Amino acid sequence: MSHLLALDPLLRGSVTWSVFVVVVIKVAVAFVILLVSVMLYIWAMRKVIADMQNRIGPNRAGPYGVLQTLADGIKLFFKEQSIPNSADRPVFRLAPYLSIMPAFLMFCVVPIGGTVSILGHQTFLQVVDLPMGALFILAMSGLGVYGVMLAGWSSGSKYPLLGSVRASAQLLSYEAAFGLAILGVLIQAGTLSTHEIVAQQSWTNAWSFVSHWFWLKTFVAFVIFLVAATAETNHPPFDLVEAEQELVGGFNTEYTGIRFAIFYLAEFMNVITMSAIAVTLFLGGPSGPGLGFLARDNVLNVWVMPVVWFVVKVLALLFATVWVRASLPRMRYDRLMSLGWKWLIEIAILWVLVTATVQVAIVEDWNRLVAASIAVGAAVAAYGVLYASMPKSGEQIEEFR
Amino acid sequence: MEAVVFFVCGAAVIIGALGVIAGRNPVHSALFLLLTLVSIAVLYLQQHAALVAAVQIVVYASAIVVLFLFVITLLGVDKGEAPDDAHPVQQVAAVVLGVLVLTGILVLVHGNRWVTGAHSTRGALGAADSGNVETLAKSLFTDFVWAFEMTAVLLVIAVVGSVVLARRSGHRADAPSAEAHATEPGERSPA
Numbered sequence: 206m207s208h209l210l211a212l213d214p215l216l217r218g219s220v221t222w223s224v225f226v227v228v229v230i231k232v233a234v235a236f237v238i239l240l241v242s243v244m245l246y247i248w249a250m251r252k253v254i255a256d257m258q259n260r261i262g263p264n265r266a267g268p269y270g271v272l273q274t275l276a277d278g279i280k281l282f283f284k285e286q287s288i289p290n291s292a293d294r295p296v297f298r299l300a301p302y303l304s305i306m307p308a309f310l311m312f313c314v315v316p317i318g319g320t321v322s323i324l325g326h327q328t329f330l331q332v333v334d335l336p337m338g339a340l341f342i343l344a345m346s347g348l349g350v351y352g353v354m355l356a357g358w359s360s361g362s363k364y365p366l367l368g369s370v371r372a373s374a375q376l377l378s379y380e381a382a383f384g385l386a387i388l389g390v391l392i393q394a395g396t397l398s399t400h401e402i403v404a405q406q407s408w409t410n411a412w413s414f415v416s417h418w419f420w421l422k423t424f425v426a427f428v429i430f431l432v433a434a435t436a437e438t439n440h441p442p443f444d445l446v447e448a449e450q451e452l453v454g455g456f457n458t459e460y461t462g463i464r465f466a467i468f469y470l471a472e473f474m475n476v477i478t479m480s481a482i483a484v485t486l487f488l489g490g491p492s493g494p495g496l497g498f499l500a501r502d503n504v505l506n507v508w509v510m511p512v513v514w515f516v517v518k519v520l521a522l523l524f525a526t527v528w529v530r531a532s533l534p535r536m537r538y539d540r541l542m543s544l545g546w547k548w549l550i551e552i553a554i555l556w557v558l559v560t561a562t563v564q565v566a567i568v569e570d571w572n573r574l575v576a577a578s579i580a581v582g583a584a585v586a587a588y589g590v591l592y593a594s595m596p597k598s599g600e601q602i603e604e605f606r
Numbered sequence: 607m608e609a610v611v612f613f614v615c616g617a618a619v620i621i622g623a624l625g626v627i628a629g630r631n632p633v634h635s636a637l638f639l640l641l642t643l644v645s646i647a648v649l650y651l652q653q654h655a656a657l658v659a660a661v662q663i664v665v666y667a668s669a670i671v672v673l674f675l676f677v678i679t680l681l682g683v684d685k686g687e688a689p690d691d692a693h694p695v696q697q698v699a700a701v702v703l704g705v706l707v708l709t710g711i712l713v714l715v716h717g718n719r720w721v722t723g724a725h726s727t728r729g730a731l732g733a734a735d736s737g738n739v740e741t742l743a744k745s746l747f748t749d750f751v752w753a754f755e756m757t758a759v760l761l762v763i764a765v766v767g768s769v770v771l772a773r774r775s776g777h778r779a780d781a782p783s784a785e786a787h788a789t790e791p792g793e794r795s796p797a
Contacts, residue, residue: 296633337739340660347668351640354672358633358679366679373676377669397739 223324230323232313235332239312243473244274250527257531278466286462291361300359301460301467304352307345308474314338314399315481318491318511329400330491330512338399339391342482343384346437350376352471353439353446357456368455371538372446375436378545379443383433385553389426390419390486392560403490413492420487425556427487429549434479436545439472440526442533443541480522484515488522491515551591555584611652618645632678636671643667657738 248263248271255262263270288297318330335341350373357369394402406418420427436443447455457468484490493514495506536544559580566576618641625638643666650659746754 293631293633296637299637335656337656337660340657340664344660344663344668347664347672350668350672351675354675354679355633355637358675370676370680373672377672377676380669 224326227323227326227328231328231332235312236309239309239474239477240470242477243470244278245271246473246477246523247274249523250530253524253527254531257528281466282463284462286464289361289459292459293359293361296355296359297459298464300352300356301464301471302352303355304349305467305471305474307349307352308471308478311342311345312474312478312481314341315478315485316400316403316490317481317515319507321508331400334398334400337397339387339397339402339486342399343380343387346383347380349437349475352468353456356460356468360456360459362459364452364454365456365458368446368448368452368458371452372439372456375439375443375445375541375545378542379433379436379549382429382545382549382553383437385550385557386426386430386433387486388557389423389429389553389560392557392564393419393422399485399490403485403492406489406492408489408492408494411494414489418487418489418492423487423556423560425552426560427483429553429556430483430487432544433549434483435526435529436541438475438479440476441530442536444535445538445541448535476526477519477523480519480526481515483522484518488518489514493517547592547595551588555588559584608652611648615645615648615652618642619649633675636674636678639674640667640671643671655738657742 251273252262252269263273266272266276288294313332314335316329316331316334320327321330322328353372353376354369357365357367357372360366390402391397394405396402396405402419407413409417415421439446447457449455452458457465460468491511491514493510495501495510496503499506559577562580563573563577565571566573622638622640622642622645626635626642629635629638643662647659647662647667650656650662
């Protein structure tokens with residue numbers, strides 16, 4: 206097994222006690238960081254939305270109400286937990302943990318800094334660098350559906366079941382577009398390891414954020430990724446899973462106390478993890494200009510600056526998420542499905558083909574511009590044919606009556 | 607270390623497999639199946655087949671079992687099956703066939719050395735740190751490209767065929783399946 210993880214200099218050679226301690230520290234720190242950032246994110250989200258709606262927002266617990274989430278968490282922790290009589294008890298108890306585990310595991314492959322040394326060991330500032338890290342992200346986002354689905358089913362009540370059916374359909378539909386968007390990056394990067402992907406986006410000159418980061422080179426994939434990731438995390442405008450007006454509270458209606466809190470935690474953990482993954486794949490991860498007046502191996506440039514850049518980028522994406530949440534109304538369900546199936550998946554497939562063509566042109570030393578324009582032209586033509594052959598919404602309704 | 611992982615995962619695989627057939631509730635069976643599939647993925651990882659492990663989780667654990675659950679919860683067959691509706695010969699046949707398969711496996715294992723012998727019949731899977739992706743992709747797109755493309759065509763035909771069949775039966779408004787699918791997204795207009 207150790208061969209598999211030998212990408213990280215820490216795990217090359219024999220595993221001694223200090224190596225083990227470093228690994229445990231990394232896991233614990235990642236978990237705590239994620240928990241604390243969820244707490245702060247929920248507070249910041251409420252504050253920002255309140256600001257956008259001309260309200261004050263939480264302002265009682267702690268300075269600027271920053272401890273509000275902590276207070277809510279403590280309250281939920283001590284509340285009575287009830288299980289409905291019609292519930293399937295073992296599955297009802299299991300579901301919250303099934304939803305929080307993938308959210309955390311996904312974060313484990315995200316590099317949040319450069320290569321540092323802890324206790325005399327060189328190591329990457331990420332919990333683990335898997336050789337198939339990108340596939341691991343896909344696998345974990347796929348497992349995320351279980352928590353929601355089983356929670357709804359095991360509650361033994363109507364609205365949660367409807368919510369969970371919606372959720373599983375939505376997650377399965379957008380999983381395809383999500384995977385294809387990641388594929389767009391993987392073809393250009395030529396590797397599945399998240400550390401390698403970030404290394405290819407490193408900061409070499411002032412224009413690296415255009416020339417090296419993948420967001421511009423894979424712009425279509427980037428946009429599709431953002432939409433699909435929002436749908437994967439059930440965030441507005443795709444939060445049909447818990448549409449209050451129709452479903453009471455969605456899949457978690459019957460949950461109370463700490464189990465409800467765990468679902469809540471998992472949902473926001475997912476948002477943060479997805480933003481971190483978007484930063485890793487498209488926005489260069491921890492890459493950014495260091496402090497020029499200090500030496501390259503100064504502790505500030507090695508330890509602090511990459512983490513600062515990573516946090517700044519994640520915060521920017523999180524702010525955008527909150528902005529979208531505050532401004533867009535929820536989508537209608539059939540619109541959601543047709544956006545996923547008729548637009549995102551097709552465009553993502555065609556984008557993958559275009560990217561692959563350009564990549565082959567680079568390897569074979571063809572004229573890139575000609576290859577790219579032929580590929581784009583073929584893609585547009587193919588989508589035109591596809592779109593023309595799709596049933597219009599009116600026809601579809603006729604067919605099912 | 608390897609032995610510990612092997613025995614823990616092996617036990618999980620067997621517990622999951624027993625749970626699948628012993629569970630009265632189809633949803634519990636599906637969850638035990640999930641346990642088996644994930645444990646097998648860990649065993650693949652231990653054999654340095656990182657790509658196979660990832661594919662195992664992406665395809666089986668997170669797509670196929672989800673579809674199972676989807677069907678179970680949608681069609682409402684989650685109430686538990688009556689154990690006495692089995693065919694009388696079924697149980698005897700199951701035991702006989704099970705013993706036959708077990709004997710076959712034991713004979714094959716006795717004659718071959720899969721575990722301790724050569725790791726692969728097609729040479730090494732490449733450097734372990736690349737997650738075998740390159741080697742696998744190369745042989746898929748060179749030596750086995752015909753089989754690969756044919757499998758793709760077969761899958762597309764299967765999908766198109768099932769859609770055609772499903773649509774044809776959907777015309778009967780009184781069919782019970784149409785009722786069960788009513789909540790499925792995109793199948794019906796909201797009107």
